[in-house]
Amino acid sequence: TDQNFLDKANEKMTKYVQECAETTGATKDDMMELMEIKIPTRKEAKCLLACYHKKYGIQDKDGKLDKAASIEAMKDLKVADPELYDKAVKLFDTCIEQVPNQDCECETAAIFMYCFNIYGQMMGLKPGMVPM
DSSP states (O other), X not given: OOHHHHHHHHXXXXXXXXXXXXXXXXXXXXXXXXXXXXXXXXXXXXXXXXXXXXXHTSBOTTSOBOHHHHHHHTHHHHHHOXXXXXXXXXXXXXXXXXXXXXXXXXXXXXXXXXXXXXXXXHTTOOTTOSOO
């Protein structure tokens, strides 16, 4: 995967995490947890993740998982690394099918992250390998 693509993806990720931290009351620890692709434990951290997902379109404005928008958000990855893109699409497909939308969008986000990490490992993807 080319470095320019990764740099841009990381910049966007950092920007979104900071914007979401301001609106959710998340702490620096919560932000680090998200940047390290860890499953959030505190409510603020889960809501930080939901906000982040919404910015990428993984969750829609109502907090429901959105397969089409998730795949659209990865279109740059398709050009940068087609093989990784194919795995990422399969991973999103699997987790969006597996994870039921919760009443609380923050819980949906946390369960999705859990699925993403488990299935990602099974597919040979390390946490953070899907740059978004």
